[in-house]
Amino acid sequence: MSRRYNNKTTPKVLDGKVQKKDNHAITAREGYIVDRKRPYKGFKHVITKKEIHDFIELIPDWEKLGIGIEAIIFDEGGDNFDGLYRHYEYEKTGIIWLSAWPKAMWVDFNDEYFKEHKWHLDILGIVYEPNEDEWTCHFTEEQAKAFMLMHIFLHELGHHVDKLRSKKQNVMVGGEKYAENFANNRFNEIWPSYVKRFGQP
Secondary structure: OOOEOOOOOOOOEEOOEEOOOOOOOOOOOOOOEEEEOOOOOOEEOOOOHHHHHHHHOOOOOHHHHOOOEEEEEEOOOOOOOOEEEEEOOOOOOEEEEEOOEEOOOEEEEEHHHHHHHHHHHHHHOOEEEEEOOEEEEEOOHHHHHHHHHHHHHHHHHHHHHHHHHOOOOOOOOOHHHHHHHHHHHHHHHHHHHHHHHHOOO
16 A cells, blocks of 8 residues: 655645634643544554654744644545645634554655655655655654654644744745744754653654
């Protein structure tokens, strides 16, 4: 089973606007919630609710950055995205989605995505090999967890932080470039603490 990360969008969003709002009564003013959806056949969650809470404790300014995060949702998997930040027009809140991982523990990245993230893969010790115009990357469960938390989650958080920078705190002004730079900078900042808390993947 393979999975191709060609972009960070999903059919659940059209033109950057979510078509239906999730029914979460608890907002970030009271504390974000973590929701776990049952993975589709052939997929599994590589992080637990406790681990996402533990990881957030490593983010030194989460109290400021996390303002407006309503929920963190573990998605069923099978979509063409690894993570997703969903926000609602004219609102300051948002939701971070993290996709379930293939049980086979290997994924195909297109060439652009692979080159962009190769330094992450090397730090995590991922074994990879070329496969026509893609790269097959073989993860262990600990490596998949580290990639999910240390890059995918931070990238989606970067979209939220980007939105908070806008005048009305409801528009992402920097787009993918800002989110990627945010995630990369935070990776370097948090990595030693991650290894201390979760161990070397």
